[in-house]
Amino acid sequence: MKHSNPVLDTPPKITLGITETCPMRCSHCYADCANAPKPGELTDAQWIPLIRDLAENGVIQAYFEGGEPLAKPGFLNILRATTPLMMTLVRTHGIGLTADLAKELGDIGLGRGLVDLLGADAATHDAATGMLGSFAQSTAAIANLVAAGIPTDVLVILTAHTAPQLNAIAQHAAGLGAKRIGVLRLYPLGRARAAWSDLALSMAAQTQALATLRMPKGLELMQSWHPNNKNCCWQAAAINAFGRAIGCMYLRDYVDFGDATKTPYNEIFQTDPLYRALRSGDVEESCGDCSGTQGSHGGCRSTAYAFHGRWSAPDPFDLTLNHGVDLTVPPPARAKGGSGADHLVA
Amino acid sequence: MPITWSLKPGVRLRPIPEQECCLAYVPRPPALHGLNLSSWLVLTLCDGREQREIGRDYFDAVGPSGGPGATPGAFDSALIQLEALGLIERRAIEATRKETA
Ligand code: SF4
Ligand code: SF4
Numbered sequence: 001m002k003h004s005n006p007v008l009d010t011p012p013k014i015t016l017g018i019t020e021t022c023p024m025r026c027s028h029c030y031a032d033c034a035n036a037p038k039p040g041e042l043t044d045a046q047w048i049p050l051i052r053d054l055a056e057n058g059v060i061q062a063y064f065e066g067g068e069p070l071a072k073p074g075f076l077n078i079l080r081a082t083t084p085l086m087m088t089l090v091r092t093h094g095i096g097l098t099a100d101l102a103k104e105l106g107d108i109g110l111g112r113g114l115v116d117l118l119g120a121d122a123a124t125h126d127a128a129t130g131m132l133g134s135f136a137q138s139t140a141a142i143a144n145l146v147a148a149g150i151p152t153d154v155l156v157i158l159t160a161h162t163a164p165q166l167n168a169i170a171q172h173a174a175g176l177g178a179k180r181i182g183v184l185r186l187y188p189l190g191r192a193r194a195a196w197s198d199l200a201l202s203m204a205a206q207t208q209a210l211a212t213l214r215m216p217k218g219l220e221l222m223q224s225w226h227p228n229n230k231n232c233c234w235q236a237a238a239i240n241a242f243g244r245a246i247g248c249m250y251l252r253d254y255v256d257f258g259d260a261t262k263t264p265y266n267e268i269f270q271t272d273p274l275y276r277a278l279r280s281g282d283v284e285e286s287c288g289d290c291s292g293t294q295g296s297h298g299g300c301r302s303t304a305y306a307f308h309g310r311w312s313a314p315d316p317f318d319l320t321l322n323h324g325v326d327l328t329v330p331p332p333a334r335a336k337g338g339s340g341a342d343h344l345v346a
Numbered sequence: 347m348p349i350t351w352s353l354k355p356g357v358r359l360r361p362i363p364e365q366e367c368c369l370a371y372v373p374r375p376p377a378l379h380g381l382n383l384s385s386w387l388v389l390t391l392c393d394g395r396e397q398r399e400i401g402r403d404y405f406d407a408v409g410p411s412g413g414p415g416a417t418p419g420a421f422d423s424a425l426i427q428l429e430a431l432g433l434i435e436r437r438a439i440e441a442t443r444k445e446t447a
Contacts, residue, residue: 012360012369060360060371061378085358087371087378111376149375 005281011237013061022068025130028192044074055085065091083109094141102144120168146177163209174216196330230294250302351392384415
């Protein structure tokens, strides 16, 4: 296997998809989440020793996402057990994130909050989340986190609905005291694949939306389109709500590297052939600009696989690697693979 | 007055030798910092000893390799940066230690 990407022996950072429970019904939900916990989700009593074990084995940052982490029973216990050991980040829609809860999160030592906005106004955001009043709650959550002294980012997934409002969302985020705005690509995962025709933008429309973004003073931008298109797989580690090692939450529909409650994560990281191949940067094609600035190759493996069915394919969300792929056409469903070399190149 | 340097309580280090860097986590207020080789070396030498002893060990380690970490002032500025990041703390040496010397 050719190694073009930076190499890690074991992962220092991990994403924990702590639950697939959520009170909302977003049309794009990658977790295809439900109101009640799904059977087999790890409990807080199972997460805590797993997280301690990860810390003992070199993980120093945990990024919690879901579902909605704050809807996870016992989530504050999990966070309390984690903050002495690792930097923590929580991605949330902020439903029920009151000033009191924000203060409690600050007291527990939460390192960063990331709140999703799916519009700059209640009509757009609430239509996307399927929950009346959710824009007001997300807005209040951002303000509450900021007031509690927790550095807070706003995340926005670039869709046909959010693109026309990108500047207004950035203004809104800045006005609430957010530090950064992360503009994220849409992935054909979960419900987003089913709603793809309604949500997805062409490459040209995505580029246009990013080009017209005018950042308010003091707000930083995070985005991963060319020439910032990186294959962050080289450092990726993630465990889903059921304790399965999946490398990255954006691979959730495509891979299962094994049971992280039974096999040490580092062992999975070092031995699973597909996981190793995804991290290696051994891709068919790579863009000089992006690899020059990002130190990694070929763009995102999730969207490469989704659109081409080959793990080593070019990432069609990269301007120079798109090669005419129409991103508004939903990609076919891909069978969920186990680990194994048979998935490396179709 | 001479001073000693040590790691702040609660700070956790995550060496990544394969990338020639180290991550350092400060729980309160929470922050994760990336350290280059020379800052990482200074940090690991801050074990409660006096600054001049730490400095001597630092230059013994980096001196032969040359490079920016070996320039005069590199050690002092690394100490100042690590202190500003909340990773190390200083203590003035008590008079009692001097009296017994
Ligand atoms: S808030 Fe997140 S988890 Fe909940 S429905 Fe929306 S996308 Fe899914
Ligand atoms: S699948 Fe994409 S988002 Fe996930 S780690 Fe790999 S490159 Fe990054």
